Amino acid sequence: xxxxxxxxxxxxxxxxxxxxxxxxxxxxxxxxxxxxxxxxxxxxxxxxxxxxxxxxxxxxxxxxxxxxxxxxxxxxxxxxxxxxxxxxxxxxxxxxxxxxxxxxxxxxxxx
Amino acid sequence: xxxxxxxxxxxxxxxxxxxxxxxxxxxxxxxxxxxxxxxxxxxxxxxxxxxxxxxxxxxxxxxxxxxxxxxxxxxxxxxxxxxxxxxxxxxxxxxxxxxxxxxxxxxxxxxx
Numbered sequence: 743x744x745x746x747x748x749x750x751x752x753x754x755x756x757x758x759x760x761x762x763x764x765x766x767x768x769x770x771x772x773x774x775x776x777x778x779x780x781x782x783x784x785x786x787x788x789x790x791x792x793x794x795x796x797x798x799x800x801x802x803x804x805x806x807x808x809x810x811x812x813x814x815x816x817x818x819x820x821x822x823x824x825x826x827x828x829x830x831x832x833x834x835x836x837x838x839x840x841x842x843x844x845x846x847x848x849x850x851x852x853x
Numbered sequence: 854x855x856x857x858x859x860x861x862x863x864x865x866x867x868x869x870x871x872x873x874x875x876x877x878x879x880x881x882x883x884x885x886x887x888x889x890x891x892x893x894x895x896x897x898x899x900x901x902x903x904x905x906x907x908x909x910x911x912x913x914x915x916x917x918x919x920x921x922x923x924x925x926x927x928x929x930x931x932x933x934x935x936x937x938x939x940x941x942x943x944x945x946x947x948x949x950x951x952x953x954x955x956x957x958x959x960x961x962x963x964x965x
Contacts, residue, residue: 785957788953788955831895
């Protein structure tokens with residue numbers, strides 16, 4: 743089955759800096775790669791996703807890149823703000839129905 | 854987007870007892886999913902629940918421990934049976950719409 747590795751497990755940045763979280767996956771058939779933000783006491787919320795027919799997608803301060811050859815994808819957050827502090831999960835799927843999650847990255851943005 | 858109401862949001866239970874978690878979706882959906890998130894860990898899929906058929910369990914999870922009901926296309930329950938402290942986790946229900954996964958807010962279960 744699919745295996746998703748996520749790094750780093752924790753990331754501390756100063757407000758205004760950029761943050762990058764990286765994930766690798768094992769199943770070359772995977773074609774959908776979402777990123778979720780989970781705040782304390784809440785369920786994961788989708789923040790951005792990318793499908794295998796594109797290499798990069800951007801939404802304001804958030805961008806995701808995908809390298810299918812190397813089987814890795816990354817989340818980039820620019821101009822970080824304290825409210826970006828949360829746990830971020832990457833995931834991969836080769837079917838509509840099943841997601842395999844990375845172990846999560848705790849991002850702490852200090853004012 | 855899909856709205857999923859999950860309850861209870863948290864509970865503290867005695868070992869040996871059972872807890873049933875409910876999820877209500879704001880529209881009809883084919884599949885619902887139940888995940889476990891152990892402290893500081895990622896989400897692990899417990900089972901997939903389709904209406905009108907038995908749930909499909911992932912490796913390491915069995916129906917006797919985690920019975921699931923799916924009586925209609927908007928509702929599902931997960932029961933954590935004969936609980937032990939090792940069952941202390943966050944349990945999340947989820948569904949998909951237009952290729953995107955939506956989650957309930959989770960149930961934080963503590964077994965004492």
